[in-house]
Amino acid sequence: MGTKLIIDTDPGVDDAFAIALAALSDDVDLLGVTTVFGNVPLTATTRNARRVLALCKRDDVPVAAGAARPLVHPQPREARPVHGSDGLSGRSAALPEPARELEPTDAVTLLASLLEAADEPVTIAPIGPLTNIAALLAAHPALADRIGRLVIMGGGLAGGNTTAAAEFNVWSDPEAAHRVLAGGEVPCTLVPLDLTHRCAVDAAWLGRLAASGPVGAALDALTPDYLAHYSRTLGFEGIVVHDAVAVAEAIRPGILRTVPAPVRVECSAGPGRGATIADRRPQAQKADTDGLTGGPFTQVAVDTDLEGLREFLLGRLAGRPA
Template sequence: MTGQPIPVIIDCDTGVDDALALLFAVRHPGLDLRAVTCVAGNTDVDGVVRNTLTVLEQAGAPDIPVARGAERPLLEPARPAPVHGADGMGDLGLPAPARTAVAVDAVTLLHREILASPRPVTLVPTAPLTNIALLLRTHPEVTRNIERIVFMGGAVSTGNATPVAEFNVWHDPEAAAILLTAGVPITMYGLDVFRQVVVDSAEVHRLRTSAEPGTRLAGELLAHRPAHQGEPPEAEEAGGLGDAGAVCAVADPAGITTRLLPVEVSLAPGPTRGQTVVDRRPRLGESELHEGGRERALVDVALEVDADRYVKLYLETVRR
């Protein structure tokens, strides 16, 4: 590893795959995790705070500030994802953390840590984007010290919350639309690559039998997160890295293939609400020609991922 570590802040809704992302960020020598902010998503925001503190403690992380953020989307009610268990963390029965969150809210912590960083920060939201939207609207000056936003969210093709919408964007579409106007470089690590990075069952078993708590936790989390929907979590299947892939893409951006494409979020009520509409056409269509070309956000959209490369990177990192 050459050069200085990349200053990183993660905004998460710690369920299972956010926890995998935190374990990686804490242990990768090329990343300097400066803060973690929490938002309602996989579970309620207080559960997210508890889960985040638990993971950092299990990972042996330094004293990284953690802050409580938005408890619901900008307009919608909170709609937790049931796939992560009653506690949002796979119901693994982990002990309550001794650590506590800082006394300030997530937007205040984000503002403080971004502007205090001696080098521009890479912001990695792996959750609904409510905290980030509130930050950008309240403190737009933070963009001067943001290198890039790499967010796990959206989909070019198929959704998961709906046939066309990915959960994080669907949970708060207005917040996602605000993110796209941030005025900084943005990478969208969506479901198209999210689903491809899978740790095989033999490696999951090795992690689960480790004597080191953080490594063992990674294995337990992967075992709870089957690679294929519908598989029973207790079957010790291969496990998908999920959100952790977005943090791998910060540490090793050469592992994904991106294209700079126009992206917008569907905000209308109905079956397309929360869809990330990614324009891959080689030229403008009749709609733009007749209505005039409206300005749309240009985003580096991840279209392919070297899954083996990221699995190897993840395993080498969490076993440190």
Template sequence: MPDAKPRLIVIDTDPGIDDAIGILLALASPAFSIAGMTTVAGNIGIETTTRNGGRLLAFAGREDIPVVQGGAAPLSRPGPEPLNLHGENGIGGVALPEPVRPPESLPAAAWLAEFLLDQPAGAVDIFALGPLTNIARLFIDNPDAARRIGRIIAMGGVVHEVGNVGPRSEFNLWADPEAAAVVVSSGLPLVLVPLDVTRRVRASREFAQALRVAGKPLASMVADLVESYFETKTHQESRPLHDPCVMLFALAPELFRLEDLHLVVNTGSTEEAGALTVDGNGTPVQVAIGVDGPAVLDLLARTLTAA
């Protein structure tokens, strides 16, 4: 039986160590055809996230993929302070070449609209690894184009557990809660992969070493990125791989447990900003609630070491 045709995707991202791992995984997998990478401010400022997107593509020899700069700030509030977790360059100080190709001239939402309108309806999926600013802006400015998206798979939110920037808030939704509210309530096909799942996909130093032994460039770079997580966390035995779970879900949805939940996003100004509430009056969203962590890590390793 012939292999299935690769799925056409756009990666919306704020690289970010775990974003970088997810991007390299997508580049390694024959299941995806990456049409472009749109960037957003989040983990660090927009100039750095855009540069990091180009640097990752330069490392992989994929300068054919355009990088498109997007939202430098949330839709309607000041942006968050950059996270120290990812280092000054946003990717843990890991060395990468400079971008070969400059960013596209159009802003991300306009580029997405043009691209989606040029493709068959439903043909393009968006993998969202950062704040949802660009996708919300697309929906606000050009809803007809946005409705041509096949599916959005987004890392974000927390449902049953404690958040990572507030009692019930996860960083990506907290960074631009108005954008999250637009996307969640839009009715666009959305799969949300929250902290409830991503915290159970954890990379150890031993995992990184196993990747390095394979001797493949993409696998070795992911090993470097995983190791960078431990530079300032010397007593931790493992680190969660949040954003790669988007690609892993797309590759093997059977390894995740989905629930249909009706969700509302908190857009207040308190520490509850970005919090998700399950509410019968909310918008129905598919939410990943469970995962086979070891099987997902094995899939990650096999994909990277086969490239």
């Protein structure tokens, strides 16, 4: 097999695409999926993750439920206006019921056991709030060296989508995000809104996905509410597959171009709460001021071959061999 991967997720339409991307890639050893609150409550995100895996005929992949709320403050609101009442445009029930039972352990326990059992470093793709990952690093510090890297969908360098300053995943638990990104325990790659919005796919792309086969048609059928939201946001008929962009980088390192920068998260209660601040100034300028000059550095994704990425996503979701 290829990349050993665990996905931590809060499905969510783009999360569903991301899970399917990994589940259908024959060069990925998908060790497990853990769920977290976020776009909808934990019970719904867990149900959605299991049903997407069942759609992809991956009942071999264990799923464990994790944090139902942020580390410190309650989550102010969910993302139902974007993802629909159940997280999948009201169409979760149209997906197949999973044959495999939910793991009896919690997400952090499953993450720890999978890392302990792995014979090589594991990539983790957290594509929801970072609560489970912060708890893992706090509870099991000795396992940090078992993680090859974290490929995180979150943040926005130029602003947010939930507030003027903050992207939804980071805003949902800023304290957890700060712990993970500024903690220095594990190499991090951050895939922010600035890039994922540029990777948006249009109606023609979705049409090709729907025509690719039963799985593609089922994924496309999850998009109506999401499509309506993003068509207003983008100004054309299309969607932003944020989380699938991050999982693409987890599967094929280097498909996104990254630059190193210290990243911190604003954890105050003010209007900047949840902002991700990446200090990308020249080193000499940072050294002469009070910049974020100290480590750790996060690899921040800033560019990609947009059409190449879209074709990569479509090919994998259509079930083409790696």
